[in-house]
Amino acid sequence: MKQNNEPLLELQALTKEYGRGAALRGVDLAVRSGELVAVLGPSGSGKSTVLSLIAGFQVPTSGRIFLRGQDISRLAPGQRELGVVFQNYALFPHMTIAENVGYPLKLRGWDAARRRERVAEVLDLVRLNGHEGKRPHHLSGGQQQRAALARVLSFEPPLLLMDEPLSALDREIRGEMKAEIRRIHREMGTTILYVTHDREEALALSDRVAILRGGNLIASGPPTELFRAPTSAFVGRFFSGHNILPIGDATTADSGHARITLGGAEVVVRSAVRGRGMRTCLALPPHNLRLQPGPGMPTIAARVVDVANLGHETEVTFLINSATHVVGRFPFGSGIPNPGEATDLHLSLDGALLVVDDVGIEEVATVESKQRELA
Known part of the structure; x- marks a missing residue:
């Protein structure tokens, strides 16, 4: 129009x-x-x-x-x-x-x-x-x-x-x-x-x-732009439904990218962060969590917290870093571990984005609860 x-x-x-x-x-x-x-x-x-x-x-x-x-x-x-x-x-x-x-x-x-x-x-x-x-x-x-x-x-x-x-x-x-x-x-x-x-x-x-x-x-x-490239951790979690992974140090790579350490590996990701000295985190879509390794994918240890059948796919909640919950979406019947089991998660960085960490611990829980209501 x-x-x-x-x-x-x-x-x-x-x-x-x-x-x-x-x-x-x-x-x-x-x-x-x-x-x-x-x-x-x-x-x-x-x-x-x-x-x-x-x-x-x-x-x-x-x-x-x-x-x-x-x-x-x-x-x-x-x-x-x-x-x-x-x-x-x-x-x-x-x-x-x-x-x-x-x-x-x-x-x-x-x-x-x-x-x-x-x-x-x-x-x-x-x-x-x-x-x-x-x-x-x-x-x-x-x-x-x-x-x-x-x-x-x-x-x-x-x-x-x-x-x-x-x-x-x-x-x-x-x-x-x-x-x-x-x-x-x-x-x-x-x-x-x-x-x-x-x-x-x-x-x-x-x-x-x-x-x-x-x-x-x-x-x-525009909604599709904010969905694909959230401007902060809050926008990434509440609007895009992305996982938010805390990141330690991030250094500028080339224009629009940053170098971070993830799962013990140094990788380059897109970055929406402007300026220095800010707390950062990685916004990662649920479908970017993989149970099988792929070329260049960093790997992190995780424990399965919950498994929910959504019909055509399965939603799995994992605990990483002893404190952070992340959610993955997998095709139905793709060998999902059971709750309580330990597993390795492999992270596809296609679509991942480094953003400013503006979500407090209490608000994370509130927003995650709201997103479960909307699902």
């Missing part, structure tokens, strides 16, 4: 404080017209606060919000003319689907004939024609979410805010709704800010991902 380079939405040093703490700390973010930006982060990172401030449900402590160049930071929600889709649908149970979808138009003074025409258009867009006379409880969860989407699209808001809209749906329906959102975004070109904790949704839907941590915006970029 062709996008306008001028920002439709711009956040400048946006901060929100509660008592002695801050939910958001000086966030700068621009969203171009026609762009779908996913705001991603673990619980408590500030992503829902961002949406709430943009929608006008809360007022920022400091900083400003611009929409089409106008400062809307202190405007009431109704004055902003934004569309918001919530995870709980927020449909009126006593109204039919047609009445729900047409309600924003009625508030804006559209006459009945014009409302009927527009309602028919958006219900056709979300593939709900034939359900006009039903009430929300007669529809499935996915259909209700499509009705909620049709309601906010009816008045063509300049910006659509989506607050974890698929989290209440089961896995199969979530997949269908992701495809629907992609299609509608492609056909209508609506600018969307999409808040989620699910990296699969961010990868599948967004043109760009903004990752929050502790109220700070720590990374922003």
